[in-house]
Amino acid sequence: xxxxxxxxxxxxxxxxxxxxxxxxxxxxxxxxxxxxxxxxxxxxxxxxxxxxxxxxxxxxxxxxxxxxxxxxxxxxxxxxxxxxxxxxxxxxxxxxxxxxxxxxxxxxxxxxxxxxxxxxxxxxxxxxxxxxxxxxxxxxxxxxxxxxxxxxxxxxxxxxxxxxxxxxxxxxxxxxxxxxxxxxxxxxxxxxxxxxxxxxxxxxxxxxxxxxxxxxxxxxxxxxxxxxxxxxxxxxxxxxxxxxxxxxxxxxxxxxxxxxxxxxxxxxxxxxxxxxxxxxxxxxxxxxxxxxxxxxxxxxxxxxxxxxxxxxxxxxxxxxxxxxxxxxxxxxxxxxxxxxxxxxxxxxxxxxxxxxxxxxxxxxxxxxxxxxxxxxxxxxxxxxxxxxxxxxxxxxxxxxxxxxxxxxxxxxxxxxxxxxxxxxxxxxxxxxxxxxxxxxxxxxxxxxxxxxxxxxxxxxxxxxxxxxxxxxxxxxxxxxxxxxxxxxxxxxxxxxxxxxxxxxxxxxxxxxxxxxxxxxxxxxxxxxxxxxxxxxxxxxxxxxxxxxxxxxxxxxxxxxxxxxxxxxxxxxxxxxxxxxxxxxxxxxxxxxxxxxxxxxxxxxxxxxxxxxxxxxxxxxxxxxxxxxxxxxxxxxxxxxxxxxxxxxxxxxxxxxxxxxxxxxxxxxxxxxxxxxxxxxxxxxxxxxxxxxxxxxxxxxxxxxxxxxxxxxxxxxxxxxxxxxxxxxxxxxxxxxxxxxxxxxxxxxxxxxxxxxxxxxxxxxxxxxxxxxxxxxxxxxxxxxxxxxxxxxxxxxxxxxxxxxxx
Ligand code: H53
Numbered sequence: 001x002x003x004x005x006x007x008x009x010x011x012x013x014x015x016x017x018x019x020x021x022x023x024x025x026x027x028x029x030x031x032x033x034x035x036x037x038x039x040x041x042x043x044x045x046x047x048x049x050x051x052x053x054x055x056x057x058x059x060x061x062x063x064x065x066x067x068x069x070x071x072x073x074x075x076x077x078x079x080x081x082x083x084x085x086x087x088x089x090x091x092x093x094x095x096x097x098x099x100x101x102x103x104x105x106x107x108x109x110x111x112x113x114x115x116x117x118x119x120x121x122x123x124x125x126x127x128x129x130x131x132x133x134x135x136x137x138x139x140x141x142x143x144x145x146x147x148x149x150x151x152x153x154x155x156x157x158x159x160x161x162x163x164x165x166x167x168x169x170x171x172x173x174x175x176x177x178x179x180x181x182x183x184x185x186x187x188x189x190x191x192x193x194x195x196x197x198x199x200x201x202x203x204x205x206x207x208x209x210x211x212x213x214x215x216x217x218x219x220x221x222x223x224x225x226x227x228x229x230x231x232x233x234x235x236x237x238x239x240x241x242x243x244x245x246x247x248x249x250x251x252x253x254x255x256x257x258x259x260x261x262x263x264x265x266x267x268x269x270x271x272x273x274x275x276x277x278x279x280x281x282x283x284x285x286x287x288x289x290x291x292x293x294x295x296x297x298x299x300x301x302x303x304x305x306x307x308x309x310x311x312x313x314x315x316x317x318x319x320x321x322x323x324x325x326x327x328x329x330x331x332x333x334x335x336x337x338x339x340x341x342x343x344x345x346x347x348x349x350x351x352x353x354x355x356x357x358x359x360x361x362x363x364x365x366x367x368x369x370x371x372x373x374x375x376x377x378x379x380x381x382x383x384x385x386x387x388x389x390x391x392x393x394x395x396x397x398x399x400x401x402x403x404x405x406x407x408x409x410x411x412x413x414x415x416x417x418x419x420x421x422x423x424x425x426x427x428x429x430x431x432x433x434x435x436x437x438x439x440x441x442x443x444x445x446x447x448x449x450x451x452x453x454x455x456x457x458x459x460x461x462x463x464x465x466x467x468x469x470x471x472x473x474x475x476x477x478x479x480x481x482x483x484x485x486x487x488x489x490x491x492x493x494x495x496x497x498x499x500x501x502x503x504x505x506x507x508x509x510x511x512x513x514x515x516x517x518x519x520x521x522x523x524x525x526x527x528x529x530x531x532x533x534x535x536x537x538x539x540x541x542x543x544x545x546x547x548x549x550x551x552x553x554x555x556x557x558x559x560x561x562x563x564x565x566x567x568x569x570x571x572x573x574x575x576x577x578x579x580x581x582x583x584x585x586x587x588x589x590x591x592x593x594x595x596x597x598x599x600x601x602x603x604x605x606x607x608x609x610x611x612x613x614x615x616x617x618x619x620x621x622x623x624x625x626x627x628x629x630x631x632x633x634x635x636x637x638x639x640x641x642x643x644x645x646x647x648x649x650x651x652x653x654x655x656x657x658x659x660x661x662x663x664x665x666x667x668x669x670x671x672x673x674x675x676x677x678x679x680x681x682x683x684x685x686x687x688x689x690x691x692x693x694x695x696x697x698x699x700x701x702x703x704x705x706x707x708x709x710x711x712x713x714x715x716x717x718x719x720x721x722x723x724x725x726x727x728x729x730x731x732x733x734x735x736x737x738x739x740x741x742x743x744x745x746x747x748x749x750x751x752x753x754x755x756x757x758x759x760x761x762x763x764x765x766x767x768x769x770x771x772x773x774x775x776x777x778x779x780x781x782x783x784x785x786x787x788x789x790x791x792x793x794x795x796x797x798x799x800x801x802x803x804x805x806x
Contacts, residue, residue: 064282074108126456130219
């Protein structure tokens, strides 16, 4: 893979000549980016082909990770790094008078996901390849990614994300691998040969699914796996049926947009069709590959193939696999069911009731008639078998078809051999509360796989200043094996190292400060604490609690301008689902509070609020290295895991958290002294649910600080929020504060005060920061996918990789 700098320069120039008939001097940044992309792609195309061939020749068992979202962000630097070319490229480009970082910004941020779930899928793709594991992604190639967010008068406005406008350098369209997917119409069973029943389709629509493949490049190991994303087209055979523009458009709309809500999109016909479309296309192509290349009997499928259902969106994998095995491969139901269960595994990512997918029977029947028939049969057989073993009501509660709806989580659990949660606490809650009924029935299926992050991207790529300090201090092995970050623990009292890390942080803060100035015209000082909350806007994530505290600080400062406190910049990044009214109200209130506070000369810049628009992977890459404080303040029990918490600690931010999701494991990793924990525990939250004793009104009446803060929303203190302020106030007082913000307010304020004090003692702070970095290795997604590979998928790494690691 080694490439000399001079050769690199020549190759780049050559590509420009070939692709654009142009010399470097005349090329635009855009053209140079595409030429560079082509160069990089050419560097891994042999390895891509060889990896594929290796898996086939060695009969390697492969996993297919089915996910309706992938959120890779930009890929240039990550590919360069994994190919061992990042330094060469940077130096070569510098020689040519080009800055790699600004060139990288030409790439459109690939945002085919909403948030945590999609980003996790992409971290897994990176780690699966980097661990040399045979694994591929399967999803949808949306023409438009997650909407772009702007603020107009403080309100969120959504604009389309035309990420494919200038083409996508990384993908390869593989028309020869297209498959047909059948939806709608009617299906009935008719007697075929040997008295067997076969489905007959009438008036169905045929969709052509065309795959676009992207290489997933492993870290310095010559492994390149495949992310396959499907796009819809009209098959030639159906051209006559689609003569009207509207008809064509309706069909093409199927893969046009990603649904922009990460918790609640039920009942929409297009969404259900999307789910079936990528599931059916994916499974058909797996079976075709198996028959053509693996060439083993279909009954041995589970020895070679594993399919992962990422959240319930791909739950139709279960009935679709049954359809193919029974209808097309002529297996008996029992044989097919046995294979399907062995092949499938499922991850649950949420306990929020509204996010647990259900579809009405009627919609399912109309849209996917054959799927519905198969689900009915699975349900009937489940009930029949379980009735003999378990009480009637338990069986009724767990069946797939209930109260006129198809329960996708039930389908996923019943049709697979493994169900996992994404953090210890979350997996425990699944067993003890949310999926307790299923735990009684299938105790062995339940397990935990705590999430992880692609450490190389979230340290080496996004934080070069810190990475250099790490290299100088502990050597470079951490770059391949993040567990080696632990070596840093030996330097926790070494002031010279602490100073260097602090200097790196300062550099990152300056870069972010410049960006903030450029995009929002707000000036911030790098001496201030950069206090960061970046995630989707959701009531349960409690961005509003953060705002309540800021308003308290503002009121304190107004009352006592000489108050002794650390300067702070509160940085937010968050998109709200376009239909999520309450979340949008919170955005408006934060923006108006920002206007008020940032422009109030009494405050003398001691607090600032910066709400950066259009939070996405690329923006996260700018914010995370610059953060001092990481806000992870969801109501305990509600956040399944969280992953920005891991990225922020790895970059030396101190976590301010409730004991929720993976925060619990972060606390275990860094120790109580290096994290700030506040608020109700998950047990206390459940106690409140049980005894129904919570009264927000009482807290308001009895606590003058809370009263003053809440009144600011309705008494004109914060301007321009007449309606929004009232809505916030009512949600807390009239509707009794569903997420216990007021209950946690005092302990949150106290934790924030302690953080302020700790920051005042810089070497104390720096030591905490170092301990966080040193323990970040534990949350590497390399480790996470290895656990999946061993415990669930039963796949093994490529031999050469095993030898390399020893
Ligand atoms: O998945 C993340 C978790 C996070 C959880 C998130 C998630 C989505 O992004 C979308 C749907 C869903 O059910 C869950 O909220 O806590 O870290 C990855 O597991």
